[in-house]
Ligand SMILES: Nc1ncnc2c1ncn2[C@@H]1O[C@H](COP(=O)(O)OP(=O)(O)OP(=O)(O)O)[C@@H](O)[C@H]1O
């Protein structure tokens with residue numbers, strides 16, 4: 001593959017435009033506070049990783065960033081729009097430019113994988129049917145599911161559903177992709193292939209990735225920057241480059257995470 | 264060169280002999296607008312065309328489909344920037360990935376469906392026999408040693424299938440009584456026999472319509488709910504999880520529902536019948552017969568046997584509806600559609616089984632002379 005001709009993915013500098021800005025965000029479900037004061041920004045072309053223990057609110061943070069429900073306090077700006085107040089056309093235009101891979105896959109059960117991926121193309125582009133089919137086939141090929149395109153979601157394995165979910169998130173080639181635990185449940189080879197795909201897309205298309213993951217290997221391989229949430233601290237306990245955090249972190253939870261130690 | 268900050272140069276395509284010159288930003292929009300010309304150029308050419316990509320500023324995967332259409336599976340290109348070449352190379356590799364193996368989507372074919380249904384009957388019957396056997400064993404074991412049904416569960420099911428349906432039963436029962444009384448008053452008046460309306464309506468309600476209407480209510484409200492609940496549990500692999508934990512789904516899930524269905528039905532049928540009799544009584548008052556006359560007629564014609572027959576029938580209907588609901592749920596396939604199918608199957612199966620059972624009871628009662 002001639003992709004080697006292109007330079008490896010390099011983290012964008014601090015002058016790259018901001019794609020997501022989260023400011024003093026707080027979130028609670030009823031009396032249950034998940035986090036109180038979370039602020040960070042994500043720059044174009046960056047692979048941004050959200051870390052944290054199970055149940056600390058990573059998926060919730062992701063859902064807040066795509067405007068699924070409003071936060072308790074704080075503001076979230078995505079692709080230049082306030083996601084909380086955006087409505088109508090502005091919201092529609094913004095949603096077209098983000099892709100989301102859900103933790104559960106969330107594939108439509110009555111459609112084949114190919115049709116699942118053709119759906120956003122049909123809804124948002126004027127591509128003719130033949131072109132949509134071809135584009136969807138390429139997306140499935142990119143995640144290694146070319147041979148499963150005619151199957152229904154109920155007929156594939158959990159790891160395959162994850163990969164199909166990623167392919168669907170990429171359907172419109174959005175500049176901003178949210179992935180909720182993309183490599184959970186995948187074997188190390190497939191998982192490494194996915195990491196490579198993420199890095200390639202970030203490099204070649206300038207796609208920005210916001211990824212929730214627990215996979216230490218993949219965090220260290222792809223993460224340009226990360227934040228770590230913690231249930232007990234009800235907020236962020238670390239932010240920075242994951243390789244630097246591994247070597248320099250002093251917070252006990254962060255150290256335990258990167259060194260795979262029990263607390 | 265983030266895709267984000269660049270202004271979008273309009274995509275364009277020009278043909279220069281055997282070369283196609285692409286320019287601008289090639290994305291989904293370009294794939295939409297340039298698809299026809301690219302396809303036409305590719306089909307008109309005798310050999311694969313060469314693609315000049317030196318003026319392409321941005322290429323994404325959807326744009327790459329356009330290049331594959333124009334230049335074939337492995338397009339010859341010139342002048343592509345490293346990023347453009349990388350995107351194209353990845354698309355080429357992905358497109359060359361092996362296509363779907365086997366597992367072809369089933370097409371709509373009525374003949375094949377009839378065949379499959381015919382062959383499926385055997386499997387279905389076997390499944391039913393197995394279910395009935397298991398249910399009988401479970402019920403038998405429970406009858407011998409009534410343990411293993413959690414009281415709270417049973418109460419919840421009794422409440423959901425029973426008390427919550429009381430309002431509906433009263434409403435439908437009283438309307439049914441009114442309707443029956445009015446309808447029968449027309450022919451009865453011709454013979455001056457309006458005084459016998461309570462007899463007619465009373466017996467039809469108690470022996471036939473009360474249990475039947477209550478059963479239809481139960482099939483619609485509860486049978487479908489059982490199928491959807493157990494179907495969702497099956498689809499979510501919760502039933503498998505129970506089995507793996509060594510908990511018998513029959514005992515834990517099916518038995519309390521069977522008990523609830525069997526126990527609530529006589530109550531619902533009785534309630535419906537009483538409401539119907541009151542509705543009929545109201546019509547009789549309107550026709551000029553005082554309540555005492557109606558009561559006399561009723562007490563002289565309705566026997567305890569009628570009531571036991573009707574309510575016993577109702578209990579059997581309840582058992583059948585709950586059983587069919589549970590069985591539909593537990594045999595659900597995979598995916599959300601399976602839950603819908605299970606609920607439909609429960610209602611249709613429930614209503615059909617009631618009518619069939621009712622026929623059997625009619626013959627039985629006739630033979631016994633009840
Ligand atoms: N819609 C909701 N209503 C109420 N509580 C919720 C809701 N969604 C999530 N929660 C709660 O918020 C907490 C965080 O959930 P979240 O799904 O964000 O965790 P997570 O960090 O993604 O965990 P995991 O790594 O296990 O996926 C959980 O305790 C969950 O029960």
Ligand SMILES: [Mg+2]
Nearest residue numbers: 058059060103
């Ligand atoms: Mg989560």
